[in-house]
Each structure stands twice: as C-alpha cells, then as structure tokens.
Amino acid sequence: MKTNITKALRLTLVCLVFFSGVYTMAVWAVAQLVPGQGKGFTIEENGKKYHVNVGQAFTQDKYFWSRPSAVDYNAAGSGGSNLGPSNPEHLAEVQARIEHFLEHNPDVTKPEIPSDLVTSSGGGLDPHISVQGAKVQAQRVAKIRGLNLESVNKLIDRHIEPPLWGIFGTKRINVLQLNLALDKIKG
Structure with a gap:
C-alpha cells in the first residue's frame, strides 16, 4: 500500500x-x-469595440439575426443547453423559435428555415450563420430598410467566408460584420 x-x-x-x-x-x-x-479578434466601428469571434444578439428586424445562444451570448460562460434532440423542452424551444422566425419573416415557409437559425451551437457563442441563414432573412431586412433585395443579396455574397483552409466546415457569414456593413448602406 x-x-x-x-x-x-x-x-x-x-x-x-x-x-x-x-x-x-x-x-x-x-x-x-x-x-x-x-x-480575441476585435474591431472598432463608430467608436465602439466589437468582438468578431463571439456571437452577439441581434433581435431587431432591420438586422440579420444571429444563431440562438444557450448562454444568452455571455462569453464568460459558454456552453450548450445539454438537452438532447428528442428532449421535450428542447423541442418546445425550437418550435417557439420557428414560430417567432415565421412571424417576423412572413415570406418564408417552415421548410426554408435552416437549422442554425433555430438551434444553438455547442458553445452558445457562434458568431456565424450559414449562407442560407442570411439569404432567408434578406427579404425582411431589405423591406424594413427600404433597400433593393438584389443589393442585400450582393452584400451577403461579399461577406461569405470560405471553409477553414478550404476543406474544414462549410461556407459561413459573420453576422456582426454583415450587420455593420448593412448599417453603412443608405436606404
């Protein structure tokens, strides 16, 4: 012993x-x-400092919405919800997010909503959404801001980030950078 x-x-x-x-x-x-x-990666815009690599809440209809966060975008305590895909609480939360999204995007149908707009990421702080996640919101943003849908779609296309090293992951869009560029456009 x-x-x-x-x-x-x-x-x-x-x-x-x-x-x-x-x-x-x-x-x-x-x-x-x-x-x-x-x-972290920070940028300064209009005298305000932003963390580019941390998800942030955008809830106004004039902005592209971020991916939902299980930690309310609190970078001090990142983490997922730990609820399984068949958990009734998780399913109810996702359904509520779908209904909220459809209410604010009446031109979109339920099958058109990408999963990243109604489910949170594992860390809860994902600053990116899919290209489809941005495209499906373009109509709402263009209408509220009085912009041409084509110009909003071109802005989305300019903000597409390729997969890491061209092979890891999918194309994605940083929501903060897209929304900051959107604020620079005059309607």
Whole structure:
C-alpha cells in the first residue's frame, strides 16, 4: 500500500507541475502567435469595440439575426443547453423559435428555415450563420430598410467566408460584420 501511495503522490506532483506550469505556458505561447494574442479578434466601428469571434444578439428586424445562444451570448460562460434532440423542452424551444422566425419573416415557409437559425451551437457563442441563414432573412431586412433585395443579396455574397483552409466546415457569414456593413448602406 505504501508503494501505491508514493507512486500516486509522485504522479500527482508531476501532473500538477505539467498542467499548471508547462501546459499553461505552452498554450499562452501559442496564443501570442495569433492575431489578438489570445484576447480575441476585435474591431472598432463608430467608436465602439466589437468582438468578431463571439456571437452577439441581434433581435431587431432591420438586422440579420444571429444563431440562438444557450448562454444568452455571455462569453464568460459558454456552453450548450445539454438537452438532447428528442428532449421535450428542447423541442418546445425550437418550435417557439420557428414560430417567432415565421412571424417576423412572413415570406418564408417552415421548410426554408435552416437549422442554425433555430438551434444553438455547442458553445452558445457562434458568431456565424450559414449562407442560407442570411439569404432567408434578406427579404425582411431589405423591406424594413427600404433597400433593393438584389443589393442585400450582393452584400451577403461579399461577406461569405470560405471553409477553414478550404476543406474544414462549410461556407459561413459573420453576422456582426454583415450587420455593420448593412448599417453603412443608405436606404
């Protein structure tokens, strides 16, 4: 028994040093190599600072809506809802989001709504929506802002981001950047 306790204490000490020192410093060092030095990607627009890589709530009809967030867009506590796809509470929440979306987008039918507009992401802070998620909202945004639908669709096309390294993921649109560009257009 004494042999096992000694081994366990040594392993604990090695893990403590490695994970609280070596690993932490390695992650910090890698973060210094990327833009933002691990503090996130920020932009400044009209004197206000925005985090580009964190989802933000856009609920006004004049804006493209973001993906729903299970953590109410609180970056201090990211996470999903942890409710399974067949959970009655989750299904009721998704149904309520569908009804809300259809109420504000009367020209859209239920099958046209992409899943990313009615389900939250695993982290709850996804700053992107699918291209279809933006296109399905274009009619509402154009109508409220008094813009030509074609010009709104061109704006969407200019904000399409390709998959990571051309192979990982799908094409997507950063909602914050799209909405900031939208604010620059005069109706």
